[in-house]
Amino acid sequence: MAMLTTMAGRKQFDVDQALRRAMHVFWRWGYSEASIDRLTEGTGLGRSSLYGTFGDKSALFRKSLQLYTQTYHPLFDQALRGPHPDPNAVVASFLQVTLNRIADPTVPDGCLVTVSAAQFPALDAEGQAMVRATIDGLRTMLEQALLAAGAGEQEAAELALCTLATNKSLAVLSRAGFSGEELATVAAAAARPRG
Numbered sequence: 001m002a003m004l005t006t007m008a009g010r011k012q013f014d015v016d017q018a019l020r021r022a023m024h025v026f027w028r029w030g031y032s033e034a035s036i037d038r039l040t041e042g043t044g045l046g047r048s049s050l051y052g053t054f055g056d057k058s059a060l061f062r063k064s065l066q067l068y069t070q071t072y073h074p075l076f077d078q079a080l081r082g083p084h085p086d087p088n089a090v091v092a093s094f095l096q097v098t099l100n101r102i103a104d105p106t107v108p109d110g111c112l113v114t115v116s117a118a119q120f121p122a123l124d125a126e127g128q129a130m131v132r133a134t135i136d137g138l139r140t141m142l143e144q145a146l147l148a149a150g151a152g153e154q155e156a157a158e159l160a161l162c163t164l165a166t167n168k169s170l171a172v173l174s175r176a177g178f179s180g181e182e183l184a185t186v187a188a189a190a191a192r193p194r195g
Contacts, residue, residue, distance in 0.1 A: 111171035
């Protein structure tokens with residue numbers, strides 16, 4: 001349950017904690033299956049508190065996606081800063097962040113961005129734009145790091161896209177119960193030097 005305290009006859013709760021819990025509901029179930037009942041159960045808030053604090057389901061989803069991005073994208077940014085000896089090291093560093101998140105037992109399997117992309121038609125236009133911008137942001141980070149590690153422009157563009165696809169595939173496989181060892185094998189193959 002969200003932490004509740006009483007102040008001047010009104011119930012108060014930890015908004016940040018409630019948002020983090022809502023993010024986990026969207027992450028676990030995806031937008032379509034994150035019903036209001038699941039959101040109220042997951043956050044410990046009643047419907048009126050949920051709506052009054054965060055707005056409708058679409059607004060709560062967008063706030064959750066923003067929190068997810070603020071939490072995890074700095075980890076990708078840090079991993080990509082380098083310096084990296086070659087493009088393969090960039091790919092390995094990026095995918096290690098993904099593997100670390102997947103291995104974290106305190107969060108749902110997979111990736112909120114990936115499950116949201118898979119349910120793209122269910123999102124409103126603003127939610128769709130946020131998901132796409134989030135993915136494009138990761139792609140840009142990857143391309144810049146790959147260029148800095150010596151990749152040519154075409155190689156950087158292609159490798160960034162393939163690495164991003166591997167990142168999303170790892171998230172899907174983790175939700176399907178593939179082991180950490182199997183996921184690490186996928187990541188290692190993606191980072192292997194090309195002949």
